[in-house]
Amino acid sequence: xxxxxxxxxxxxWVAATxxxxxxxxxxxxxxxxxxxxxxxxxxxxxLAPGALTSLLVVDLALLAWRILAVIDAWRGARSxxxxxxxxxxxxxxxxxxxxxxxxxxxxxxxxxxSVPHALAGWYAASASSAVGAIFTAVDxxxxxxxxxxxxPGASLPGDELAIVTAAPTATPAPTPVPTPTPSAPASPxxxxxxxxxxxxxxxxxxxxxxxxxxxVLLLGIDxxxxxxxxxTDTMIVVSLDPVGKTVSMMSIPRDTVNAPLxxxxxxQPKLNSLLAFATRNPGAFPGRKPIRVLKDTIGNxxxxxxxxxxxxxxxxxxxxxxxxxxxxxxxxxxxxxYRYKEYGFRGFFIDAGCHHMNGQTALAxxxxxYSAGQNDFTRAGRQQQVLIAARDQVARKGLLLDVPALxxxxxxxxxxxxxxxxxxxxxxxxxxxxxxxxxxxxxxxxLVTYGQNAYGSVLVPDLVAxxxxxxxxxxxxxxxxxxxxxxxxxxxxxxxxxxxxxxxxPLVCK
Numbered sequence: 001x002x003x004x005x006x007x008x009x010x011x012x013w014v015a016a017t018x019x020x021x022x023x024x025x026x027x028x029x030x031x032x033x034x035x036x037x038x039x040x041x042x043x044x045x046x047l048a049p050g051a052l053t054s055l056l057v058v059d060l061a062l063l064a065w066r067i068l069a070v071i072d073a074w075r076g077a078r079s080x081x082x083x084x085x086x087x088x089x090x091x092x093x094x095x096x097x098x099x100x101x102x103x104x105x106x107x108x109x110x111x112x113x114s115v116p117h118a119l120a121g122w123y124a125a126s127a128s129s130a131v132g133a134i135f136t137a138v139d140x141x142x143x144x145x146x147x148x149x150x151x152p153g154a155s156l157p158g159d160e161l162a163i164v165t166a167a168p169t170a171t172p173a174p175t176p177v178p179t180p181t182p183s184a185p186a187s188p189x190x191x192x193x194x195x196x197x198x199x200x201x202x203x204x205x206x207x208x209x210x211x212x213x214x215x216v217l218l219l220g221i222d223x224x225x226x227x228x229x230x231x232t233d234t235m236i237v238v239s240l241d242p243v244g245k246t247v248s249m250m251s252i253p254r255d256t257v258n259a260p261l262x263x264x265x266x267x268q269p270k271l272n273s274l275l276a277f278a279t280r281n282p283g284a285f286p287g288r289k290p291i292r293v294l295k296d297t298i299g300n301x302x303x304x305x306x307x308x309x310x311x312x313x314x315x316x317x318x319x320x321x322x323x324x325x326x327x328x329x330x331x332x333x334x335x336x337x338y339r340y341k342e343y344g345f346r347g348f349f350i351d352a353g354c355h356h357m358n359g360q361t362a363l364a365x366x367x368x369x370y371s372a373g374q375n376d377f378t379r380a381g382r383q384q385q386v387l388i389a390a391r392d393q394v395a396r397k398g399l400l401l402d403v404p405a406l407x408x409x410x411x412x413x414x415x416x417x418x419x420x421x422x423x424x425x426x427x428x429x430x431x432x433x434x435x436x437x438x439x440x441x442x443x444x445x446x447l448v449t450y451g452q453n454a455y456g457s458v459l460v461p462d463l464v465a466x467x468x469x470x471x472x473x474x475x476x477x478x479x480x481x482x483x484x485x486x487x488x489x490x491x492x493x494x495x496x497x498x499x500x501x502x503x504x505x506p507l508v509c510k
Contacts, residue, residue: 001113003066006073015076019069026062044427047135049420052128056121063117067110074106126404130411135420139289142219142311142415143230143279156229158269158454162277163284166258166266213477214240214426215304216418217295219275219311220383229276232294233314234366234383237302243478245432249387250473251380251442252298257451257458260300261285267297269455291417303467304474308418314367316413318343318359320390323406325397326358327389328509329365337368354509362386377444384442388435389508395431396510435508441473441484 004020007013034042046052220234235252254272261267267274274297278290285293295306312320321327333352340348348364357365366383369375418426447466448459472482 001109003069006069007076010073010076012076015072019065019072022065023062026058044430045424046127047131047420047423047427052124052131056124056128059117059120059124063114066113066117070106070109070113074102077102123404123407126407130407131420133411134414134416135423136415136417138417139292139295140415140417141279141289142221142291142309143275144415156280159277159281161454162267162269162281163261163265164268166260166264211243211477213474214242214422215299215307215474216240216416217298217306217309218387219309220314220317221311222314229273229280231272232275232311233272234380235271235298236380236384236387237298237304237306239304239474240426240429241475241477241481242429244480245429245437246481247433247438248473248475248481249384249438249440250302250470251384252301253376253380253443253448253459255376255457255459256301256443256448256461257453257455258460259297260463261293262296262300268453270458271297301461301463301466302470302474304470308416310414310416310418313413314363315343316409318363319409320406320413321357321359321362323409324390324393326356327362327386327393328354328356329362329385329389330354330509331365333373335365335368335371335374337371337374339370340364340368342367356509362389377442380442380444381440384438384440385508388438391430392435392508395434439473439481439483441469443469 002020003023004016004018007016007019046055216238218234218236218238219232222231222233231254233254235254237250237252239248240246241248252271254270256271257268258266259271259274267277269277275290275294278285278288278293282290288296291309295309299306331350331352331354334350336347336349338347343363344360345364348368350361350365355361366386367379369379443461443466446462447469448461451458451460469484473484475481
């Protein structure tokens, strides 16, 4: 069971030390690693490039070492004191029976030793396959491998009228960016500011990792039946502040029109169709991949450069939530949507209070919009709530997750161009925050106004107002972000009773 234990029983102390020492050192290193880090952060470290392959190699090497130790101990027992004096005649048949029994025991021990290593190897191989599918090249196609529910032709009706010259007020002048002092490290500012100054010859200290915001565009892609194109019905800008240990989230309405493309043109149709449009019409955006077009356009809306994207296919979302054991969500008010008839539901109804939701229920809760008092904007708030609840569930449950099912669901559902080497640090960062560290905003009236055009009922953005909200939400690193709409100020009472003061509405349920 323990390499070297059999040799110690046989009083072969040198052999016992040789077999035990490497395993003891490996166990000590693993114990220190587990003790010095949270389980989610430790699991995140396995996402580093080559980490899972290294783990698989170590697993196979340890298995070979344990098998060698078992066989060596077995051979040492057979050649131990007393066996040499037994004559062949005396050894037959009783001795042969004992030898056969020893072989059976040896095989049983080898099987017992091998099973956990085979299981660990399977986990590592499954994880490696999933990670390879999830992490893609920069600006890779999030629609790759998805079935849009149909096969559209080279273009769809209205494609030729989609891009127009932006109105003078559609894209406000960018906020002036102060020129850095000569001693400040230069950084490329790209489209959203003036060119960076030339590098200074004065040596600068190496910046610490994760000292600036990381901006990610989260996409929920609806590619279900009845679609002639895959639509990004959920678009959330998530910005991580590693200095202040906060996360800011802003939902962009799918029906937003006249989105600035950054080159003096605007996209007239609804924003949720831009990714599919750019995929069908690559000549409209020379030199830019479709997802980069969407990143830049949403970045123009909020006044923030979008670094990366992460996408989830909505049917696969169900499997992901089920694989993490469901999520706990606090429903603020009863919801009843008789028109929701997707993914197993024929109408969706839920009472107020804490609910533990499986994948189908969580998706329905995040998608319904025809319940009384609900619309696209309240739905966007619920979608953010579901994401926060999922993060909370993973952080609390850790290694108790259904690992094989989670690997399978993630590999088939999630795509991101986040650098794989950044994943361990982001996983560690995720364990340091909770729902109270997340600041939210949903772009809604008066930041947008209702309108009508050839593409139906639409939302016209007020880019100046949206960027003003974004300035507070995506504040300087280390400063507290400001959500929107701002919470209503409570009416002061002459003699406030702290015990009776209303508690903030929870986002998640434990």
